[in-house]
Amino acid sequence: MQVSACNLWSLPMPPITQTNTALSRRELITSSLYSHSQQHLPPNDAVSPQPFFVSRTVEDPPQEYVPMLRKIVLSPTRRMLMASLPVFSCFLSSRYLSALALGDPSVTLEEVTPTAFSSGPLFPAEERIVQLFERNTYSVVNIFDVTLRPQLNVTGVVEIPEGNGSGVVWDEEGHIVTNYHVIGNALSRMPSSGQVVARVNILAAEGVQKNFEGTLIGADRLKDLAILKVDAPEDLLRPIKVGQSSSLKVGQQCLAIGNPFGFDHTLTVGVISGLNRDIFSQTGVTIGGGIQTDASINPGNSGGPLLDSKGNLIGINTAIFTQTGTSAGVGFAIPSSTVLRIVPQLIKFGKVVRAGLNVDIAPDLIANQLNVRNGALVLQVPANSVAAKAGLNPTTRGFAGNIVLGDIIVAVDNKPVNGKAELLKALDDYNVGDKVTLQIQRGSEKLQVPVELEEQ
Numbered sequence: 001m002q003v004s005a006c007n008l009w010s011l012p013m014p015p016i017t018q019t020n021t022a023l024s025r026r027e028l029i030t031s032s033l034y035s036h037s038q039q040h041l042p043p044n045d046a047v048s049p050q051p052f053f054v055s056r057t058v059e060d061p062p063q064e065y066v067p068m069l070r071k072i073v074l075s076p077t078r079r080m081l082m083a084s085l086p087v088f089s090c091f092l093s094s095r096y097l098s099a100l101a102l103g104d105p106s107v108t109l110e111e112v113t114p115t116a117f118s119s120g121p122l123f124p125a126e127e128r129i130v131q132l133f134e135r136n137t138y139s140v141v142n143i144f145d146v147t148l149r150p151q152l153n154v155t156g157v158v159e160i161p162e163g164n165g166s167g168v169v170w171d172e173e174g175h176i177v178t179n180y181h182v183i184g185n186a187l188s189r190m191p192s193s194g195q196v197v198a199r200v201n202i203l204a205a206e207g208v209q210k211n212f213e214g215t216l217i218g219a220d221r222l223k224d225l226a227i228l229k230v231d232a233p234e235d236l237l238r239p240i241k242v243g244q245s246s247s248l249k250v251g252q253q254c255l256a257i258g259n260p261f262g263f264d265h266t267l268t269v270g271v272i273s274g275l276n277r278d279i280f281s282q283t284g285v286t287i288g289g290g291i292q293t294d295a296s297i298n299p300g301n302s303g304g305p306l307l308d309s310k311g312n313l314i315g316i317n318t319a320i321f322t323q324t325g326t327s328a329g330v331g332f333a334i335p336s337s338t339v340l341r342i343v344p345q346l347i348k349f350g351k352v353v354r355a356g357l358n359v360d361i362a363p364d365l366i367a368n369q370l371n372v373r374n375g376a377l378v379l380q381v382p383a384n385s386v387a388a389k390a391g392l393n394p395t396t397r398g399f400a401g402n403i404v405l406g407d408i409i410v411a412v413d414n415k416p417v418n419g420k421a422e423l424l425k426a427l428d429d430y431n432v433g434d435k436v437t438l439q440i441q442r443g444s445e446k447l448q449v450p451v452e453l454e455e456q
Contacts (some may be wrong), residue, residue, distance in 0.1 A: 243312025
């Protein structure tokens with residue numbers, strides 16, 4: 001019988017006799033390993049550079065070899081067995097490495113490459129949305145708070161702060177409309193008018209964004225609006241067209257353009273899902289008359305436009321309703337009717353000339369503690385104010401220290417008022433000098449009190 005073996009070298013060894021003694025599997029394995037490892041080196045200790053095959057004839061060895069061979073074969077340790085495993089890897093590796101280059105040489109690249117078909121013209125609805133985006137995207141700017149400047153990190157790489165808001169070009173003079181909270185970090189330092197508070201990136205026709213300094217013109221925290229001005233060429237300034245939010249219907253299509261998470265000029269499409277919502281702004285105030293939409297609005301969309309299906313501005317995106325900080329399908333925008341009333345005043349005066357009563361109204365929590373469930377409770381009435389001249393009574397303390405409630409305003413020109421927020425919302429529709437009729441509750445009496453509104 002002929003036996004072949006592969007090794008790095010080969011020299012004679014005593015022949016192994018076939019005996020009737022049964023060897024276990026481990027004995028057979030270790031015997032084979034021993035046969036490959038216990039061989040002498042060639043002359044001059046030279047190692048053969050290539051493996052070669054050796055054929056041995058199995059003969060019956062003398063009986064005195066058997067005890068010695070069994071003693072050697074049964075003595076290897078686990079360490080010797082594990083050390084011999086790499087020897088067998090050379091036999092197995094070449095069998096599987098070739099599988100990494102498997103293919104099908106019977107086919108050609110042309111046969112396995114399918115034909116790519118042209119998508120053809122867009123559907124009319126798609127084409128309309130594409131045109132609306134292309135026409136209005138140049139009116140949307142990217143705004144960075146000036147206090148967030150590029151900084152070097154520990155590796156020496158310049159870190160660019162993520163864009164924290166959007167804005168719209170209002171006119172050809174370079175006025176930019178955005179949210180108050182977009183530049184709120186800079187506004188918290190009480191900057192004066194004309195001071196640089198933001199960096200504004202404007203998209204040029206060739207697709208390059210050009211950077212300009214945005215100086216403060218005016219800001220209104222109560223409506224979460226702010227006005228910046230940039231010194232940019234007129235060919236870069238493409239004012240947005242303003243529409244009427246008073247005629248909006250729930251279910252009509254709307255589009256939002258902004259810079260969510262720093263991705264500039266991103267379009268999202270949805271419908272108007274609600275009207276006359278109270279927006280709880282990031283500035284900590286409540287804005288009435290808000291537009292609710294399911295168009296995705298995320299951090300970075302604030303200050304950007306909400307457009308109708310004709311491409312007209314119907315709102316300024318300002319907030320989202322979510323627990324995670326990302327869009328959950330409920331977003332809010334300040335209606336264009338409010339924007340049209342606030343922005344011109346900010347541009348002209350740097351502030352909003354707001355009509356009011358100039359009286360101190362109790363917060364809803366305090367009013368509830370005083371058992372006032374319906375109406376706005378008057379706490380203080382300044383002397384020489386129009387409210388004092390109209391005869392409004394403040395809340396006072398009696399001789400025994402008990403609280404004597406003042407007048408409770410329950411309606412303004414027959415519009416019900418259930419608290420402080422609703423009173424401010426009702427007066428927001430009037431101008432300085434307008435006369436209104438207040439329905440008040442004074443003790444058990446109900447009175448009609450005419451009042452001329454003054455600057456708040």
